[in-house]
Amino acid sequence: MTQANPLNIFKGPDSVAQYFDPDLQPPLPLVELPAKLNPFRSDNVRIYAKILTALPAQNVKALPALNMLLHEPGAAKKSIVEASSGSTVLSLDMVSRVLWGNDDVCAYVTNKKHPDQLRILRFFGLKM
Numbered sequence: 001m002t003q004a005n006p007l008n009i010f011k012g013p014d015s016v017a018q019y020f021d022p023d024l025q026p027p028l029p030l031v032e033l034p035a036k037l038n039p040f041r042s043d044n045v046r047i048y049a050k051i052l053t054a055l056p057a058q059n060v061k062a063l064p065a066l067n068m069l070l071h072e073p074g075a076a077k078k079s080i081v082e083a084s085s086g087s088t089v090l091s092l093d094m095v096s097r098v099l100w101g102n103d104d105v106c107a108y109v110t111n112k113k114h115p116d117q118l119r120i121l122r123f124f125g126l127k128m
Contacts, residue, residue, distance in 0.1 A: 004024050005025070005026070006026075008025075010024070017098050017099060019056055020056045020066060020094075020098050021066075022063065022066070025055075025056075028052065028054050028055070029050075029051045030048045030050055030051070031048065031051060032048050033047045057087070057090065057094055059087040062091040062094070064088075064091075065091035065092045065095045069092070069095050069096055069099055075096065075100075077100075077102070078102075079105075079106060080092055080096055080104065080105045081105075081106045081107075081108065082106070082107055084108075084109075085113045085117065085118075085121070086117075089107040090120075090121065093125065093126050104127075105127065106128070107126050107127070107128050108128075109128050
């Protein structure tokens with residue numbers, strides 16, 4: 001497997017956009033679960049976990065967010081609205097800012113969301 005960015009360095013005016021590009025990321029680490037976490041190890045079943053926290057937004061939701069926005073270039077100049085109160089809308093916000101400088105992202109949030117979690121979303125500039 002040839003890696004496009006073997007040193008894992010992102011530089012220049014579009015460095016953050018490069019960082020979010022999965023084609024420039026190193027492969028995600030796979031970690032074998034030890035026997036104490038693998039109930040099937042005695043049957044010679046080996047289980048590996050892919051460490052998704054190594055992704056740019058530290059969650060897998062950044063990948064579909066990137067895909068959605070790349071396939072809808074009109075979103076660069078439009079408001080982005082998402083009925084989400086967590087990692088999906090946060091990923092959409094981060095990716096839209098990185099790709100186009102679009103900070104017009106709005107989240108429709110349940111009234112049961114904890115105030116601390118709302119503060120995190122506001123910290124990143126999300127409108128609610």
